[in-house]
Amino acid sequence: MRTQSRRAPRSILLVAAVGTLITPLAACAGAGGSGSSDGKSINVLMVNNPQMVELQKLTADNFTKDTGIKVNFTVLPENDVRDKISQDFANQAGQYDVATLSNYEIPIYAKNGWLHSLDEYVKGDTAFDQDDILKPMTQALTAEDGKLYGEPFYGESSFLMYRKDVFEKAGLTMPAKPTWKQVADLAAKVDAAESGMKGICLRGLPGWGEVMAPLTTVINTYGGTWFDKDWNAQLDSKETKEATKFYVDLVREHGEAGAAQSGYAECLNNMTQGKTAMWYDATAGAGSLEASGSPVKGKIGYVPAPVEKTDSSGWLYTWAWGVQKASKNAENAWKFISWASGKEYEKLVGEKIGWANVPGGKRASTYDIPEYRKDAAAFADVTRDAIANAKPEDPGVQPRPAPGIQFVGIPEFTDLGTKVSQEISAAIAGRQSVDSALSKSQKLAEAVGKKYQ
DSSP: OOOHHHHHHHHHHHHHHHHHHHHHHGGGTTTTOSOOOSSSEEEEEEEOOHHHHHHHHHHIIIIIHHHOOEEEEEEEOHHHHHHHHHHHHHTTOOSOSEEEEETTHHHHHHHTTOBOOOHHHHHTOGGGOGGGBOHHHHHHTBOTTSOBOOEEEEEEOEEEEEEHHHHHHTTOOOOSSOBHHHHHHHHHHHTTSSTTOBSOBOOOSSSTTTTHHHHHHHHHHTTOOSBOTTOOBOTTSHHHHHHHHHHHHHHHHHSOTTGGGOOHHHHHHHHHTTOBSEEEEETTHHHHHTSTTOTTTTOEEEEEOOBSSSSOOOOOEEEEEEEBTTOSOHHHHHHHHHHHTSHHHHHHHHHHTOGGGSOOSSBGGGGGOHHHHHHTTTTHHHHHHHHHHOOTTSOSSSOOSSOOSSSOSSTTHHHHHHHHHHHHHHHHTTSSOHHHHHHHHHHHHHHHHHHHO
């Protein structure tokens, strides 16, 4: 549980931490122009996930046609888009009016005055229906000042996906609520069940949002944590070591080839192509697996994130829209967000692309649409329950000093998480032991923790 005494230093460090970011980026402040100011167009910077690419294709013939507002998209891979967003927003360069931000960045960016509050727009747009947005999403995108700074494009938790047909042929049954030890046992049994098939796919690619996302949920449910309530680093604790060794051993013994370079995209591809029998990852992946034309459509089963010492362990994440404070087009930016995160957009996707492709996980009403329930029947309820059961303030067995399930909600975590991920990835690649990886990681975490003590 966080207390006010623990929150105070965080406020001070927010400015200090981003200050180190702004200085080397100052020369970039005017790069690429100063954003659209003609009132007829907006600039949107977003991640290149499948749902965003579909949005880009649908915008001109729908949003622009109806409003006259042209949208200039810049679409980049996750690591690249994060770097570009941090540059533009930290300097308030104003090149981009809207950007895809997660529930990790939005509270931090809001604290530093980089974002427009959306409350006034929400109040004036009753058709948007903020009350329909799932409560965990609204809470995750609300900053400490009580104001709303983001709207979810889609929301996700994490769960275990598995090949029902492969399990049936092998005479195996997936538990309704599996433990990680049961998953490891099943992975061994379905390894090589079909030609070229591995037992499980788990992220190993370096990146705080790559390998550290699923691994941190395993650490949580094993009883470990990044920091205790007093900001003492815990990466070399018995529980964290046990969880990390379990994860590394599982992916090395029964995971995909080249695991140290496999992230979300690679595991999605492996699952789609029948190269893996199980995959633990984002609930958002189900839409692609069940999409029209997917080779594994109808063959996948979905169960909650595996646990050990906790009742649930799925993460909470959303790619959301944030409006840069320096934007001269906030009104039009909101019109775009209201459309992109609105009910009518979901119907548009369902009718034009397919109901399984609808960017779900954000609106309660989505789960009442008959067509969506039919096409997303395999994963809709499991996804909604996973989001509802996510506990970003209390994800483990002990009090935490900052919010977050698969991340620690402090600005230093991008650098800390990335450096630790490189050590873990090296262990997955067999270049060092887990003990060595965590020993180095502990020192990195101690340096961060001391700033908050």
